[in-house]
Each structure stands twice: as C-alpha cells, then as structure tokens.
Amino acid sequence: MAVSGKLLTYLATGNKPDVSNIIDLIAYLETPSLSTWPKETVTNKVYQWYDYGLSSAAADNKVVEGADASTASNLTRTNRTNVTQILEKVIEVSRTQRKIAKYGNIGDELTWQQTAKLQELARDLDKTLMQGTYSAGSSVAARSMRGAEAAITTTTTAASGASLTETMVRVNVLQAIWDAGGRGDKTLYCNSFNKYRIDQFTGVSNIRVNIAPQGGIVTLPFNVGFYASSFGNLRVMLTPHASAAVVSVIPNGNFKTAVFDGFQAEPLGKTGDATKVQVVGEYGLKHRQEAHAGKITGLATS
Numbered sequence: 001m002a003v004s005g006k007l008l009t010y011l012a013t014g015n016k017p018d019v020s021n022i023i024d025l026i027a028y029l030e031t032p033s034l035s036t037w038p039k040e041t042v043t044n045k046v047y048q049w050y051d052y053g054l055s056s057a058a059a060d061n062k063v064v065e066g067a068d069a070s071t072a073s074n075l076t077r078t079n080r081t082n083v084t085q086i087l088e089k090v091i092e093v094s095r096t097q098r099k100i101a102k103y104g105n106i107g108d109e110l111t112w113q114q115t116a117k118l119q120e121l122a123r124d125l126d127k128t129l130m131q132g133t134y135s136a137g138s139s140v141a142a143r144s145m146r147g148a149e150a151a152i153t154t155t156t157t158a159a160s161g162a163s164l165t166e167t168m169v170r171v172n173v174l175q176a177i178w179d180a181g182g183r184g185d186k187t188l189y190c191n192s193f194n195k196y197r198i199d200q201f202t203g204v205s206n207i208r209v210n211i212a213p214q215g216g217i218v219t220l221p222f223n224v225g226f227y228a229s230s231f232g233n234l235r236v237m238l239t240p241h242a243s244a245a246v247v248s249v250i251p252n253g254n255f256k257t258a259v260f261d262g263f264q265a266e267p268l269g270k271t272g273d274a275t276k277v278q279v280v281g282e283y284g285l286k287h288r289q290e291a292h293a294g295k296i297t298g299l300a301t302s
Helices: 032-036 095-099 109-131 166-179 192-199
Strands: 039-041 046-051 078-083 085-094 155-158 186-190 208-210 217-219 226-229 232-238 247-251 255-267 274-287 294-297
Touching: 032 109, 032 186, 032 232, 032 255, 046 274, 078 274, 085 095, 085 109, 095 109, 095 274, 109 255, 109 274, 155 166, 166 186, 166 226, 166 232, 166 247, 166 294, 186 192, 192 232
Parallel strands: 039 255, 155 294, 186 232
Antiparallel strands: 046 078, 085 274, 186 247, 208 217, 226 232, 247 294, 255 274
C-alpha cells in the first residue's frame, strides 16, 4: 500500500550516511621468504662468493711403500654471482587531497599511500626472491636478480605434468641432497595446490599433536607443516609466491636476502600543486651451497 503525506527516507535529503571508519584490507600480506631468510649487507650491485667440493671418498687410496709421490690433484673453487635489483613504487598526491577529511582515520593521504606501497614492495620483493630471472642489465635494461627457483640447478626433478608425490620429495629431493652432502634441516616452499598434495601424503591422517587446552591429544588430519625423514627434518612453508608448477627445498639459513639499500621514500621535485614520492630499494639473493637445495619442476597445477 502506498504511503502518502509523510516524509520518508526515500525522498528526504541531507540524511547522514552510515560509513564505517574502518578500511578493510582485502589482499594478503605474507612474505615468507623475506620474513624468514637471513639478511646480509652487500656493497656492490654485483656480488660474489665461492664454494668448493671434495673428490669422492675412495676405499682404494693406497700406495706402495717407498714409492714417489703421485701426480698432484688440486681442488678448485667455483665463483658464484648475482646482482641487486631496484624495486620502486611511485605515488603522487595533490595538496587538496592531503588536507581533505577522509573516512578511515587516514590522515595525510601521502603518508597512507607510502605505507601501502611499502606493503606492495615487500610482496614484490618476496616474489622476486623466489621467481626472479637473472639479467645483468645495461644502461637501457633493468638488471634483475636470480631467484631461488632459478638458482637451484644441481638437484632437480622434472615431474612432466605429474602430481606431487611423497616419493618425489623424499627420494628425488631429500635423499639426493643427502647423497650430495647436504645435511641439516630444510624448508619446502610450495603454493596452495601443492600444499594440498602434501597433505595427502601417506600416514597424514594418523598425525597426533598435543595442542588441546588441557594437554589432551588430538588428531589433525590433512595438515602437514613438518615432515620428518631419515635425511633431515623438513618444514613445509605455504607461500603465495612459489611458481605453480615448482616445489623448492632449501637448507635453513643458506639462502639470504642481500640488502644493498633498504626501502625508503624519496621526495621528487615538485612541478605543480602535488607531491610526488618514489618509494625505492635495492635487494638481491645470495644462494649459498646451492648443491644442498633441490626442486621439482613441471608439476601438475590442477
């Protein structure tokens, strides 16, 4: 029934809207590699380090009594290198927008934008640490760091489109790394689909963990965060920045974020009624003892 002769909200003007003073973030903030890998300062855009191996152990190392010394067999050291990569975000805010009242307790728009762009840069850096492709760069082309996935070249397995299996992880990677001399605890980095595959490994449904409030034992099916093997303990790290078809296993502490210049806000010259700021930093990856890491490529992605 129609209502007449009354002022309804549908016709009234000037009613104050109900607008929340909280602004929700709808994106993720995780940066697993950047947050957990050690950091090391570098002082040049190109940085280097060395490693070396030993000859295979021999059970027949014997010489005749009184014989002359055999021919020398000296060891050589291998030079490793990577480059720093410049990452940036640029913002420009008008004078009026900086002063105007805004919902969400924003305050100065320029400051809020800088904070948000730092969050974006952290995610960009974390993804580059995993997926970066090496380029030395030039005066007309940006240089780019070699990321972890590209750095691992010694112990690799091609899945050729197959789904991730426990055998791939335990035999093709962990055992192979152990045979190559890798010891100690490691971390496996994977995306959400491959984390689901890991959660299906044999025996997962029997995992029992003491986490109940009164110290009781509860069963946690289909959730693998830690994998114990004869070849070392393995933490399983879910990351949004692993390539869809790649799983990487990296010794804890061996891969480091190389810091040449941390993120900072640089005000740029004003050319009008606005303020322009470049948020910029320069970072790289130092992938030590790469032979003690491993990866599986070409995995099924669905």
